[in-house]
Amino acid sequence: MRNLTQIFKKIYYDPTKAIRNRKKATNRTKSIITHVFRYLILLAIGYIILYPLLYMIVTSFKARSEYYTSGRVWLPIDIDPAYSYSKAIEHTDYKNSLVATLMLEVDAALIEVAACAVAAYGFARFEFKLKGVMTAGLFLTILCPEAMIMIPRMVNYSNLDFFGIIGFINKLTGSNVRINLIGSPLAFYLPSLFAMGLRSGILIYIYIQFFKGLPRELEEAAWVDGAGFVRTFISIALPSSSVVFTTVTVFSVVWHWNDTLLASMYVKSGYPLSVMLDRIVTSLASAAIVSGKVAETKSIIMAACVLFIAPVLIFYMIFQRKFIESIDRVGITG
Numbered sequence: 001m002r003n004l005t006q007i008f009k010k011i012y013y014d015p016t017k018a019i020r021n022r023k024k025a026t027n028r029t030k031s032i033i034t035h036v037f038r039y040l041i042l043l044a045i046g047y048i049i050l051y052p053l054l055y056m057i058v059t060s061f062k063a064r065s066e067y068y069t070s071g072r073v074w075l076p077i078d079i080d081p082a083y084s085y086s087k088a089i090e091h092t093d094y095k096n097s098l099v100a101t102l103m104l105e106v107d108a109a110l111i112e113v114a115a116c117a118v119a120a121y122g123f124a125r126f127e128f129k130l131k132g133v134m135t136a137g138l139f140l141t142i143l144c145p146e147a148m149i150m151i152p153r154m155v156n157y158s159n160l161d162f163f164g165i166i167g168f169i170n171k172l173t174g175s176n177v178r179i180n181l182i183g184s185p186l187a188f189y190l191p192s193l194f195a196m197g198l199r200s201g202i203l204i205y206i207y208i209q210f211f212k213g214l215p216r217e218l219e220e221a222a223w224v225d226g227a228g229f230v231r232t233f234i235s236i237a238l239p240s241s242s243v244v245f246t247t248v249t250v251f252s253v254v255w256h257w258n259d260t261l262l263a264s265m266y267v268k269s270g271y272p273l274s275v276m277l278d279r280i281v282t283s284l285a286s287a288a289i290v291s292g293k294v295a296e297t298k299s300i301i302m303a304a305c306v307l308f309i310a311p312v313l314i315f316y317m318i319f320q321r322k323f324i325e326s327i328d329r330v331g332i333t334g
Contacts, residue, residue: 053309060084060303081303088304091283092276098311101272104188105256105263112192112200112256113249117241119195120207121233125219141201146261154265157181187266198255198262203248210244211237246322250315257312277308 054074063078088094122128123135160179161167170177181187191197195204214237222232260274267275276283284297 056302056305060088060299060306062299064299080299084299084303085307087284087300088280088307091280091287091300092273092304092307094273094276094307097271097273097276100267100270101257101274104185104267105259105272105274106253107185108188108192108197109252109256110249111189112195112197112203113245113252115193115195115197116200116203116248117207117238117245118233120204121211121237123204124208124211138201138204141196142199142205146198150261150265154182157187157266182266183268184266188262198252198259203252206248206251207241207244210241214240243322246319250319253315254312273308277304280304 058074058076061079061081061084062076063080064083065078066076123131123138158180160181166177166179169175181190188197192200218236218240219232222236227235258274260278263272264275264278271279280301281297284300
């Protein structure tokens with residue numbers, strides 16, 4: 001019987017098939033190891049990214065007694081979110097500051113999205129004198145930080161004068177007419193309207209890269225049908241730009257939402273959420289909550305941070321799929 005088995009193996013044994021099976025097994029093992037390694041890397045990166053958010057949420061739910069026991073960090077025994085969030089809402093004036101953020105920052109962001117589209121279309125589609133100089137100026141607006149032009153901008157907005165016209169009228173009439181935009185919503189709206197708002201240079205550059213990729217045949221067909229430049233932009237370019245609009249809108253809204261420097265400069269009262277969050281420690285100190293109870297203020301501050309980022313997270317969750325697709329199609333990297 002043993003001899004028959006050996007004879008059967010010699011007759012039916014296929015060495016190439018055995019080698020093929022061995023290679024399949026090796027490839028399957030490599031694939032499993034690669035997938036496990038990839039998931040471990042993604043989990044590590046996800047933990048690094050989500051750690052501040054998770055810590056913020058857990059800390060905001062802790063009760064005051066939890067800060068005097070160091071046994072638990074992620075699973076507190078006592079929670080008191082009502083105290084933390086009520087104090088956070090009170091000391092950030094959440095309702096009024098949220099309305100101020102929507103009226104000032106978000107409106108300015110949406111105006112900037114529209115104005116930058118017009119400016120970028122001109123850069124991408126038309127040839128004109130000094131285009132190279134203006135393009136260089138565009139990149140300078142990207143490289144120049146806001147802190148460098150903060151003082152000139154404040155001087156300009158506190159005594160606004162278009163081409164010296166108001167000063168000339170004052171000399172002729174002997175009056176002292178002065179336009180002060182500080183404390184007015186126009187300080188937010190005017191820069192956005194002229195495509196010179198918060199990081200407008202980056203938004204214009206994203207638009208330019210997208211408009212350059214649009215087929216010129218569509219615009220030429222519109223010109224043949226009698227459409228002018230404005231009609232072509234509204235009827236052809238804008239409907240084809242829904243992808244880049246999602247990208248630019250998300251960027252602009254998030255940047256304006258997080259802005260603290262310009263908001264604290266332009267607003268005298270009724271501050272947006274970013275400024276109120278920046279000043280919450282001072283507000284807590286004035287209410288005598290900080291003195292003697294420093295550990296307890298951490299839950300209030302973390303609750304205020306959660307309330308601050310919650311609208312932006314909801315906004316991003318709504319546009320998440322379109323935003324990721326738009327990033328891929330627009331070609332933004334880095």
